[in-house]
Amino acid sequence: MTEDIKKEEVKEEKATETTEEVVEEAKEATETTEEVVEETKETSELEEAQARAEEFENKYLRVHAEMQNIQRRAKEERQQLQKYRSQDLAKAILPALDNIERALAVEGLTDDVKKGLEMIQESLINALKEEGIEEIAADGEFNHNFHMAIQTMPADDEHPADTIAQVFQKGYKLHDRILRPAMVVVYKEN
Amino acid sequence: MTEDIKKEEVKEEKATETTEEVVEEAKEATETTEEVVEETKETSELEEAQARAEEFENKYLRVHAEMQNIQRRAKEERQQLQKYRSQDLAKAILPALDNIERALAVEGLTDDVKKGLEMIQESLINALKEEGIEEIAADGEFNHNFHMAIQTMPADDEHPADTIAQVFQKGYKLHDRILRPAMVVVYKEN
Structure with missing residues (x-):
C-alpha cells in the first residue's frame, strides 16, 4: 500500500x-x-x-x-x-481749371483781375503737379491714347494729316493714367 | 602515449x-x-x-x-x-481758394468777373465736398480744437468773452481731421 x-x-x-x-x-x-x-x-x-x-x-x-x-x-x-489716391479729387477740380482758362480768355480784363486769375490758376496747377497730375501734351501728332478728336480740318502742305490743329479742352493724366483726354481738332486727308 | x-x-x-x-x-x-x-x-x-x-x-x-x-x-x-486719400491735394488746393476769396473782396469788379470767380469758387468747393472736405464753422464760441486766435478784442455786453469776432482765414477739415484751423479774432475779458 x-x-x-x-x-x-x-x-x-x-x-x-x-x-x-x-x-x-x-x-x-x-x-x-x-x-x-x-x-x-x-x-x-x-x-x-x-x-x-x-x-x-x-x-x-x-x-x-x-x-x-x-x-x-x-x-x-x-x-x-x-x-492714385488723388484721382477723384483731381478729376473734380479740372472743371474749375477750365473755368479759369475761359475767364482768362475774355477780352478787356483789367491787369489786376488778370493777375489774380493767373495766381489762382498757378496755385491749382502746382497743387495738382505735386500729386503727379499733369497736362497732356497736344501740340504734335494725334494719338488716340491721349487725344479725342471732336472735329477735323482738311490737311494741306503746311498741315500734315493726323496732326493736331487746335486744343478745345486740355487733357490731364495722373502718372500713367489718363484722367481725361485732350479734346482736339485734327487735320485729315481730304 | x-x-x-x-x-x-x-x-x-x-x-x-x-x-x-x-x-x-x-x-x-x-x-x-x-x-x-x-x-x-x-x-x-x-x-x-x-x-x-x-x-x-x-x-x-x-x-x-x-x-x-x-x-x-x-x-x-x-x-x-x-x-484720407485726398488730404494732401486738398491741403495744396486751399491757397487757391483763399486767393479767390481775396479777389472777390476787391472793390470795383465787373459783374462778369465776379460771376466768373464765383463759378470757379463754387466748383472747387463742390469738388472738395465730394471728398469729405468742408469749411470749419467759426461763428460762435471759440474752440481751440478748430480755431486759432491770432488777435484779441475786448469783450463787452454785446460781445461775450471767448466768442469769435472775425475770421481772418477759413479753416477746413477732412471728415474728422483738421486740414488747417480757422484763423480768428477772439473777444477777451479785459
Whole structure:
C-alpha cells in the first residue's frame, strides 16, 4: 500500500510538473503575444505621430506661404492706392481749371483781375503737379491714347494729316493714367 | 602515449564546450542589450515624432493667427488710406481758394468777373465736398480744437468773452481731421 501510494504520488508529481510546464509554456506564449502587441502598438503610435507631424508641417508651410502672399498683395494694393489716391479729387477740380482758362480768355480784363486769375490758376496747377497730375501734351501728332478728336480740318502742305490743329479742352493724366483726354481738332486727308 | 593523447583531447573538448558556452552566454547578453537599445530607440523615435508634431502644430497655429492679424491690419490700413486719400491735394488746393476769396473782396469788379470767380469758387468747393472736405464753422464760441486766435478784442455786453469776432482765414477739415484751423479774432475779458 505504501508502495502504491508512493507510486501514485510520483505520478501526481509528474502530472503536476507536466501541467506546470504547460502552464509555463502557455504563459510564455502569452508573453510573446503581448510583446508583439506591444511592439505593434508602439509602431502604430509612432506612425500616427509621424503622420501628425507631417500634416502640421504641411499645414504650417501652406499657411506660411499664404501669409507671404497676403503681405505682398496688401503692399501692392497700398502702393496703388497711394499712387492714385488723388484721382477723384483731381478729376473734380479740372472743371474749375477750365473755368479759369475761359475767364482768362475774355477780352478787356483789367491787369489786376488778370493777375489774380493767373495766381489762382498757378496755385491749382502746382497743387495738382505735386500729386503727379499733369497736362497732356497736344501740340504734335494725334494719338488716340491721349487725344479725342471732336472735329477735323482738311490737311494741306503746311498741315500734315493726323496732326493736331487746335486744343478745345486740355487733357490731364495722373502718372500713367489718363484722367481725361485732350479734346482736339485734327487735320485729315481730304 | 595514446592514453595521454585521449585525455588531452577530452580536456580540449571540454574546454571548447566551456568556451562555446561562454560565447553563447555573451551572445545572449548582447542580444538582450540590443533589445533594450532597440526599445529605447523606438521610444525616442516616438518621442521625437511627437515633439515634431507638437512643434509644427504650434508653428501652424502661430502663423495662422499672425495671418489673420495681417489681414485685419491691411484692411484697416486700406480703409484709412481710402478715407484720407485726398488730404494732401486738398491741403495744396486751399491757397487757391483763399486767393479767390481775396479777389472777390476787391472793390470795383465787373459783374462778369465776379460771376466768373464765383463759378470757379463754387466748383472747387463742390469738388472738395465730394471728398469729405468742408469749411470749419467759426461763428460762435471759440474752440481751440478748430480755431486759432491770432488777435484779441475786448469783450463787452454785446460781445461775450471767448466768442469769435472775425475770421481772418477759413479753416477746413477732412471728415474728422483738421486740414488747417480757422484763423480768428477772439473777444477777451479785459
